[in-house]
Amino acid sequence: MEEQRKEYIKLFKEESSDYLGKLNRIIIELEKEPNNKKITAEVYRIFHTLKGMAASLGYTEIETISHDLEEKLEIFKDEEKEKVNVEVIDEVFKGIDRIEHLLATLDTPVKIGETESEAEGSGSLPYVEILLKEDVTLPAARAAVIIQTIEGKTKIENLEPSYEEIKSGNIGRVLKVRCTEPEKILDLIASMDEVEIVKLEDQKRDKKALPGGIEGIRVNVNMMDRMQNLVGELVVTTSQLSEIVRNFGEEKFEGVLELHNRSVKELQEVITNIRLVPLALIFNKFSRYVRDLSRKLGKEVNIEIFGADIEVDRSLLEGISDPLIHLIRNSISHGIETPEEREKLNKYRVGKITVSAKSIKGDILIQISDDGKGIDEKEVLLAAFKRRLVEEEEIESLSKAEILRFLFMPGFTTKEKADKVSGRGVGLDVVRKLVRSVGGSVNITTEKDGGTTISMKLPLSMSIIKVYLLGLNNQLFALPMTFVDETLTVTKDSMSQLMGKEVMLLRREILPVYHLADILKEDFSSNGNQGAPCVVVEVENDRFAIVGGTFRGSTEALVKPLPSPIDKIKGYIGITMIGNGKPCLILDLPALRYRRSYENTGS
């Protein structure tokens, strides 16, 4: 194939994908408001454009599909014409799917990092993205207050959800406002009750972050991985060098080394940034997925998305795509009730799923919540008891968090029969396995009839993570900082026994205590009542304290897989080299805690 044509095909694919992305989004809106002539006309126009592009490259099937749909829509697009009917919308969906499939089978791949948001035509005004708190009372009323406040200061150009939807009362926690002077209102809204986060989204900036055309190049993923590994090595050897120079006390070296250090740091930052892609790449697929599945199950579900612009390492993105889809599927098939059931419960017919992402202290927190029936912990407990995961005498002493933890056990289910969509169990064990494999953790909170929220905490990058260092018996151990809540020093006096287990009291909270030496199965004699380091960690619905060892500071660690044969030992996610060139094991806190809880229940 000649070069010129290859180039054309590449452009055609990129542009068509943008159009399809946009179609997928606006067609869902059209389905909700079939009388919206503006959207109808836009859908019509997009098919017209697709037809022309496909025809000029000789892709007859895409051309024919686009042409047929264009003709079908023609009679609806004008103001005085009737509203679009369900059959046509279904055909449009089918057409989009077919064209998507056809595009995928053309040879040149679509560039990574390209999102449909770039094709967004609705003006270049920045917009303000607002996430209301999880426990907000009357979200629509709060939205109305916010809108009124904004209107007092600046002019609103566009609003999502619309005024009508807000008036009907059935909205979720996300509000997007496009207005003329957003800077004026950010602080004002941030200070309001029941507002969790306010963000300014600048589309121009987005474009810069996602270069297309001549400024962007495609890079082989393997090369990128290798490059990152090499930079990681550089970081380690540089800190080893620094240590040596410090020990020698050679001033001559120190200046040069400082410059070198700075360049390496910058290089690391650059490579980390190159690998970043926006969550939008997977988040954008959710609306369509929710629509299709909820229809199939006879449910009415809306999804809202917050923080799609947040960027993560591309390998992380790949790792969480399946778990996220899995969780959304759970919400629709197990969580959200049928419209009839919801009406009986005095809920809105239409269920709501919120997917939100935010970055917290260098980690990414992704939450999927629904307003469905929630999980009854009594049922979970019963199922656990039936499967002999818990003894009768223990039942009383289990906390809600401990009970919910059973949901993550392999193959665990409260259902007797399997269903087609989600199989037998909710498969949270699979989700957790996948999330852990990228160095994250999963939490669940739920309220009977109130809904379920699953939180995934993820490191920004999989290969370089921040760690705390603890020393024990001349060895160093690293604790991933993602799980660390705080560090303090404790004495024997602050410990006590509760039902045969060691605990400590921290600001009215009782925390189980694990001794570092016990966890690592090391012999270690404690030195009386002197202060010992204590690291409070939170892992998957569990807070506990790790006591013992000595603090050795914190550092950035390049995670390497464990070499054979120590890869057989459970409880470590990998190994890293630190400044002095010593190897250091990185603790797999979720797994360690799991192992402990097995030992404690004596099973």
Next chain:
Amino acid sequence: MGVRILVVDDAIFMRKMLADILQKGGYEICDEAGNGSEAVQKYEKNHPDLVTMDIIMPDMSGIDAIKKIKELDSEAKIVVVSAMGHQSLVVEAIQAGAKDYVVKPFQPSRVIEAVQRVLKL
């Protein structure tokens, strides 16, 4: 002179609770009203700095009262106090010109926060 507040609610009990909370917060209760038309009259008479307004009341609803009060004084500051489950009515009240809302049963701190915020506007 302190901040003067008109408390509107058809239940004497609710008026008493609100008045107590607001007085504890350092505000003066200039008057109370038990329905919408009474609220409008008393607004005209007292010209309070702020009104707390129930929505579902006999004689004239809170929403109509808000509209009437806004006609009298476009700068009027009104906080809606409503029971759970009347979300679309609250939205309507806000579109009619109320500046914030509090949901019954309320936390005293919530009431004070809303009042403080609206007074600052």
